[in-house]
Amino acid sequence: MAEWSWVVYTVVEVLISVACCLGNMLVVCAVCVGLRDSLREPTFCFLVSLAVADFLVGVAAVPLAVLLDGWVSLTPDLCLLLSCVVLVLTQASVLSLLAIAVDRYLRLHIPLRYKSLATQRRTWLAVSMCWILSCLLGFTPLFGWNNYSSLTSDSTNASSSSPISPPCTFLSVISLPFMVYYNFLGCVMAPLLVMTLLYIRIFWSLQGRLKDSCPQARASLLRERRLACSLALVLILFASCWIPLHLMNCLLLVHGPQAVPRGALYTGILLSHANSALNPVVYAYRIPKIQQAYSQIWRRFLLRLNCCHEDEQVPRSITSSLTNHTEKCGSGGKATP
Template identity: 85%
Template sequence: MTDWSWVAYTVLEVLIAISCFLGNALVVCAVCIGIRDSLREPTFCFLVSLAVADFLVGVAAVPLAVLLDGWVSVTPDLCLLLSCVVLVLTQASVLSLLAISVDRYLRLHIPLRYKALATQRRTWMAVSVCWTLSCILGFTPLFGWRNYSSLTSDFTNTSSSSSISPPCTFLSVISLPFMVYFNFLGCVMAPLLVMTLLYTQIFRSLQGRLKESCPQAQASLLREKRLACSLALVLILFAGCWIPLHLMNCLLLFQGPRAVTRGTLYTGILLSHANSAVNPVVYACRIPKIQQAYSQIWRRFIVRLNCCHGDKQVCQSIKGSRANHIETCGSGGKSTP
C-alpha cells in the first residue's frame, strides 16, 4: 500500500480499537451492574463472555494486527505466540455465539428441564469450557502446524549476519493450510452451520407456537422471538465480517499471493475487527434490558459529572432521595421504582 493508505488503515484500526474498548466495557458494566440478577440468566453470561472477547480484540488483537505486519522484530517463537493470541480471541467469540444458540434452543424445547439444567454454576462452567477450548484451538500452531522451516531459516540467516531478528508477520508463522482447513472450515464454518440449524429450528418452533397460543402467552413468545432475532443478527454480522477474510486466505492458498491485493486484504482485516465494535451497538438497539441498563449508567455518569462540576442542587437532591429511600426502607415501606 501507499503511505497515505497505510496511514488511513492505521487510523481506522485505532478508532476500531477504541470503539471495541469503550463499547464492550459498557456492555460488561450494563450486564453485571445495570441489570439486576442478569448473571443468573445463561444468555447474559454468554453475552458477557462474548463482550469480554470483543473487549480483548480492542485491547490486544487490533494492536497486535498492526504490529504483526513487519513493524516488530522478535524471535520466531514469540512471533508465533503473539499471532496465536488473535486466533484465541476469534475462537472465543465463535464458541460464545455457539453457547448462546444452544442455550436459546434448550430454553425453548425443554422448558421444564431447562431451569434444572441451566444453573448458574453449570453456566459458568460452560463459559470456562468455551475459553479453554478457545486456547487449545487457538494455540494449536504452537504444537507444530506452522511455517516453521522457512521462518527458522530466515531467523538463522539473519542472526548469523546481525543480531536483529527478522520482521514478524502473521503469515510468516501461521500456515495458510492451517488457516483454511483447520481454522476456517473446522473452527469457524462448522460452528456457524450448527448455529444456523439451531436458529432455524428456534424460529420454526416460535412461529408454530405463536399461531397456536392464546393472547396471554403470545406476549412472552414475542419477547423470546425478539431476543432470538437480536442474537441471530449478532451471528449474521459475525459471519458477514469474518468470512470475507477467510475466503481471501483460501484464494491465497489455492491461487498464490497475486490472487488478493494488499489493499483488499487490509480491508478484510478491518472488517473482521469492526465486528467487535458493532456488537455493543446491536445490543443497545435490539435488547431492551441492555437498553435500560445503558440509560441507567449514562444517567449516573451525567449526575456524577454535574456533581464534580459543583452542581450542589443536584448533589443535594440525590442525597435527599437516598436518605428518603433509606428511611422508607427502615420503616418497612416500599419505594416505587
C-alpha cells in the same frame, strides 16, 4: 501498500480499537452492574463472555495486527505466540455465540427441564469451558502446524549476515493450510453451520407456537422471538465480517499472493475487527434489558457530573459572599470618623 494507505489503515484500526474497548466495557458494566439479576440467566452470561472477547480484541488483537505486519523484529517463538493470541480471541467469540444459540434452543424446546439444567454454576462452567477450548484450538500452531521451520531457517540465514531478527508477520508463522482447513472450515464454518441450523429450528418452532398460542402466552413468545432475532443478527454480523477474510485466505492458498490485492486484504482485516465494535450497538438497539441498563448508567453518570458541578459552585458562592461581606465591612470602616 502506499504510505498514505498505511496511515489510513492505522488510524482506522486505532478508532476500531477505542470503539471496541469503550463499547464492550459498557456492555459488561450494563450487565454486571445495571442488570445483576440477569447474570442468573445463561444468555446474559454468554453475552458477557462475548463482550469480554470483543473487549480483548480492542486491547490486544488490533494492536497486534498492526505490529505483526512487519513492524517489529521478534524471535520466531514470540512471533508465533503473539499470532496465536488473535486466533484464541476469534475462537472465544465463535464459541460464545455457539453457547448462546444452544442456550436459546434448550430454553425453547425443554422449558420444564431448562431451569434445573441451566443453573448459574453450570452456566459459568460452560463459559470457562468455552475459553479453555478457545485456548486449546487457538494455540494449536504452537504444537507443530506452523511455518516455524521456514522462519527459523530464514532467521538463521539472517543472523549469519546481521544480528537483527527478520520482521514478524502473521502469515510468516501461521501457515495458510492451517488457516483454511483447520481454522476456517473446522473452527469457524462448522460452528456457524450448527448455529444456523439451531436458529432455523428456533424460528420455525416459534412461528408454529405463535399460531396456536393464547393471548397470554403470545406476549412471552413474541419477547422470545425478538431476543432470538437480535442474537441471530449478532451471528449474521459475525459471519459477514469474518468470512470475507477467510475466503481471501482460501484464494491465497490456491492461487498464491497475487490472487488478492493488498488493499483488499487490509479491508478484510479491518472488517473482521470492526465486528467487535458493532456488537454493543446491536445490543443497545435490539435488547430492551440492555437498553434500560445503558440508560441507567448514563443517568448515574450525568447525576455525578451535576453533583460535582454543584459541589464546585458551592465553595465559589461562599467565597464570593465572604468577599462581598469583607468589602462592605471595609467600606463601612472608612466612613466612620
